[in-house]
Amino acid sequence: MVLEKFRKARKKAPADDYIVALDIGTEFVKALIAKVGDEDLEIVGVGRSRQEVSDMHSGAIADIAGVVRNCEEALADAEEQAGLQAKRVVIGIAGELVKGVTDTIRYRRPQPDRPLDSSEMEFIIEKVQERAQIKAQRQIALESGNDEVEVKLVNSALVSIHIDGYKVSNPIGFQGRDVAVQIYTAFAPMVHIGALERVADELSLELLAVAAEPFAVSRSVLGNDASSNFTAILADVGGGTTDIAVVNDGGVEGTKMFGIGGRSFTQTIASDMELSYKDAEKLKINIGHDQIKPSVAKEVNEAIGKTLEVWIAGVELALSEFDSIDHLPNRMLLCGGGSSLEKLVTALEGSEWRKELPFTKQPTVHLISPSEVIGVTDTTNDVTDHTFITAMGLLRVGYDTILGSGEGDSIKEKLNRLLRI
Structure with a gap:
């Protein structure tokens, strides 16, 4: 009522x-x-x-x-x-079935001497989105085991435009033969x-x-700011998933998601210590508290450590899939309830997990305010x-x-x- x-x-x-x-x-x-x-x-x-x-x-x-x-x-x-x-x-x-990728399409103009206009740009963008949708459909079908899965575009954003190899912020009025457009697109299953x-x-x-x-x-x-040069790795650590975006010079290079979040840590504590989910969550949240016995804290930390290894491997794998980027940003910004776990931030500040990734120096890690x-x-x-x-x-x-x-x-x-x- x-x-x-x-x-x-x-x-x-x-x-x-x-x-x-x-x-x-x-x-x-x-x-x-x-x-x-x-x-x-x-x-x-x-x-x-x-x-x-x-x-x-x-x-x-x-x-x-x-x-x-x-x-x-x-x-x-x-x-x-x-x-x-x-x-x-x-x-x-x-x-995990929400797919965000940045695609580059190269379009060879039939009349390179004619200045580019907005209708031609619309045509090029349409082609990029069509190609991205086919890719997303195939990927989601493969991962879900359903060949007939329907996907829908949820977000798009322009990353960059190059004409004959020259980066432009406003392509209208330019002449040239080869137009390369980078566009970020995110697709999700219709269900x-x-x-x-x-x-x-x-x-x-x-x-x-x-x-x-x-x-x-x-x-x-x-x-x-359309001319923003903001560059960072963004990680949203939720209860069920970790969502990662790489932003380079104000453009979203792509997004990845994997199914490990704060709940996974709680479930490992509950399983290893034979506790209810609610009691395990309380222990996880209060792990740094003086009132928790050292022996209990040790067990909780061991359980967290197990899941942390898997989570870090997930971050490493997600970032390794950004293979079109020469160097990953040296700044990691975290948000979401799962990132409240101090051990998670400490683990990212370590150096072992990133050895195989194209970082130029150790990234700084902090929570977004x-x-x-x-x-x-x-x-x-x-x-x-x-x-x-x-x-x-x-x-x-x-x-x-x-x-x-x-x-x-x-x-x-x-x-x-x-x-x-």
């Missing part, structure tokens, strides 16, 4: 200049309500609700009804704090996207955009740490989607607008 009232209330009083970000994580649902300004977003409502173990599997929704209940709880808290209800929502998508659409529908919200979560994290730190998210301010004082970064990134994707129609934009922004779904 309460839920019915909640849904009816949202239908009555939507606020047009506000958006909701829903970060549906394996461990928690986080809801942020933000007011959309001319140049920034202002968070006015925050909500958070814990998921049941059976609600999610490897970052993807396993129980729609359970997830809807948790979303409603998180949304109710955010709306009460904001004193209003937003009608448009951006939802993140994660899981995952369908589940998110159903969640939005059940919540009586208009689905503004679905975003691959590592892409959302990259948007959180890139902001509006909400204050580092560009163009998003928090008026609630409740967005306090790295666990909210993905949700803040989803707000940025929503902002991009809504405000992507300015007249004074650079060609890169105009082309990115053309790419957005």
